[in-house]
Structure formats: C-alpha cells, structure tokens
Amino acid sequence: MASGRRSLPVAVLELLAALGMLLGLCALGATFVALPGRAMWAAAGVLVAACALVLSRWPDPRTTLGPANRVTLGRAVLVALVAGTLAAPVWAQHHAAWVAVVAGIALALDGVDGWVARRWRCASAFGARFDMELDAFLILVLCAHLLLMGKAGSWVLVIGAMRYGFVAAMRVWPWLDGPLPESGRRKLVCVWQVASLLLCLLPVVDATSAAVLLAAALGLLAWSFAVDVRWRYVNGRPEGKRGG
Structure with missing residues (x-):
C-alpha cells in the first residue's frame, strides 16, 4: 500500500543541506569568536535568497545540482557568512582577520568548482x-566591509558595483551582452582586485596603504572593463549601427 508521501526534490534537499552547513558554521563562530546573533540571521537571509535564485533558475528541481554546482553552493555558504557580518560592523572590525580568512577560503575554492566541472564533465x-x-x-561585500571599517571612502564601492553597472548597461546597449573571448588579462585583474580587498581587511594594513592598493585595483578593473567594452563594440554591434 502506497503511503502517499513524497520526498522533497533532490535539488531542494541539496539547498537545505547548504543551510544546514551554514547553521553549523554559525555555531562554530558563536563558540570560538562570539559571532553575534544578528550576523547569523543576516547570513541566513542572504543564503536563503541565494537558494531561492538558484531554485528559480535550475531547470528541474528533481535533478541534482551536480558536483561542480555543489562546490559553488558550498562557496555560497561562506560568502553568505561574510555578508552576514556586515550586520555587525563593530564585531567585524575587531575580527577582521577572521572575516578575511573565511572570504579567502571562498576565493580559494573558486578554482575547485571549475576543476570539478572539467573532471566530471558537468560544466x-x-x-x-x-x-x-x-x-x-x-567583491561587493568585501568593498562594503572596507567602507564600514574606515579603510576606504565610499568610492571603494565602485569596485564592487562595476560588474552590476555593466549588466545594467546591457539593457541600454544590447550589443554589450554576449560571450567574451577567454582572457588571461581578465583573470589576472580579478585575482588582483580580490587579493587587494582581502589584504586590506587585515589589521596590519592601514587606511593609507589600503587606499593605494584599492586605487590600483580600481584602475586595473576600469581598464579591463574598457578593453571588454571596446571588444564588444567592435564585434557585437550590428553593422548598420556602427559609427564611422
């Protein structure tokens, strides 16, 4: 006789497992570094929103996210935890090294999901x-941390907002939307900016040194975006709309 009960779709179970992982990390944070409750709740809110977005874009919740996406989901747990600490800026300033370590692990895992995708052919x-x-x-979260810590002025948010500005510009100029060729320059600039952000979080880096590092990161990022915009302008615009 059938029980009539149906288990949750596998993708939903994987997302729930991510929430469980966050709960475990929050418990460890509360035990060892007195992570405030408001930071935990904020982190949970960020991760729930991320899981909702994943579920809305995943074609079939009855199928697994796959090994590579599970690694990325694990990274999302760490990123949510870093984002949650924005709700406790005083605590984050006193535990800046801890925030940098968690963000650094999330960054270090960035190459793992790509390797897994290639290894198991699930890209x-x-x-x-x-x-x-x-x-x-x-990147945007790290910029916000540096602003709240007084390591940089509001201009640092431009580093984190540039990607979103580029996406917004696609709505105005559709020719910006489309694939870009593989670029070592783009990857190098990305690593430089994230490494600069992580370094500037550390207490040993003062505001003056942070300003120099972040200004260099912003300049390189602006240059890299300009190169990509130029490439899309030349290769993505309809022939009849190109300027002379």
Missing part, C-alpha cells in the same frame, strides 16, 4: 553564471 552555462555572480557579490 554548464548555469554553473558558469552561478560562479560568476557569486564572485561579483563577494
């Missing part, structure tokens, strides 16, 4: 977009 457009958007959000 997908969804996975690439998931990974890219997570990186962009982490």
Whole structure:
C-alpha cells in the first residue's frame, strides 16, 4: 500500500543541506569568536535568497545540482557568512582577520568548482553564471566591509558595483551582452582586485596603504572593463549601427 508521501526534490534537499552547513558554521563562530546573533540571521537571509535564485533558475528541481554546482553552493555558504557580518560592523572590525580568512577560503575554492566541472564533465552555462555572480557579490561585500571599517571612502564601492553597472548597461546597449573571448588579462585583474580587498581587511594594513592598493585595483578593473567594452563594440554591434 502506497503511503502517499513524497520526498522533497533532490535539488531542494541539496539547498537545505547548504543551510544546514551554514547553521553549523554559525555555531562554530558563536563558540570560538562570539559571532553575534544578528550576523547569523543576516547570513541566513542572504543564503536563503541565494537558494531561492538558484531554485528559480535550475531547470528541474528533481535533478541534482551536480558536483561542480555543489562546490559553488558550498562557496555560497561562506560568502553568505561574510555578508552576514556586515550586520555587525563593530564585531567585524575587531575580527577582521577572521572575516578575511573565511572570504579567502571562498576565493580559494573558486578554482575547485571549475576543476570539478572539467573532471566530471558537468560544466554548464548555469554553473558558469552561478560562479560568476557569486564572485561579483563577494567583491561587493568585501568593498562594503572596507567602507564600514574606515579603510576606504565610499568610492571603494565602485569596485564592487562595476560588474552590476555593466549588466545594467546591457539593457541600454544590447550589443554589450554576449560571450567574451577567454582572457588571461581578465583573470589576472580579478585575482588582483580580490587579493587587494582581502589584504586590506587585515589589521596590519592601514587606511593609507589600503587606499593605494584599492586605487590600483580600481584602475586595473576600469581598464579591463574598457578593453571588454571596446571588444564588444567592435564585434557585437550590428553593422548598420556602427559609427564611422
């Protein structure tokens, strides 16, 4: 006789497992570094929102996210934890090294999901977009931390907002939307900016030194975006709309 009960879709179970992982990390944080409750709740809110977005874009919740996307989901747990600490800025300033370590682990795992995707042949457009958007959000969160810590002025948010500005510009100029060629320059600039953000979080880096590092990161990022915009202008615009 059938019980009539149905288990949750596998993708939902994987997302719930991510929430469980966050709960465990929050418990460890509360035990060892007195992580405030408001930071935990904020982190949970960020991760729930991320899981909702994943579920809305995943084609079939009855199928697994796959090994590579599970690694990215694990990174999302760490990023949510770093983002949650923005709700406790005084605590974050006193535990800046802890914030930097967690963010650094999330960054270190960035290459793992790509390796897993190649190793198990499960690369997908969804996975690439998931990974890219997570990186962009982490960069914006780190910029916000530096602003709240007084390491930089509000201009530092431009580093984190540039990706979102580029996406917004696609709505005005559709020719900006489209694939870009593989670029070592783009990857190098990305590593430089994230490494600079992590370094500037550390207490040993004062505001003056942070300003120099972050200004260099912003300049390199602006240059890299300009190169990509130029490439899209030349290769993406309809022939009839190109300027003379």
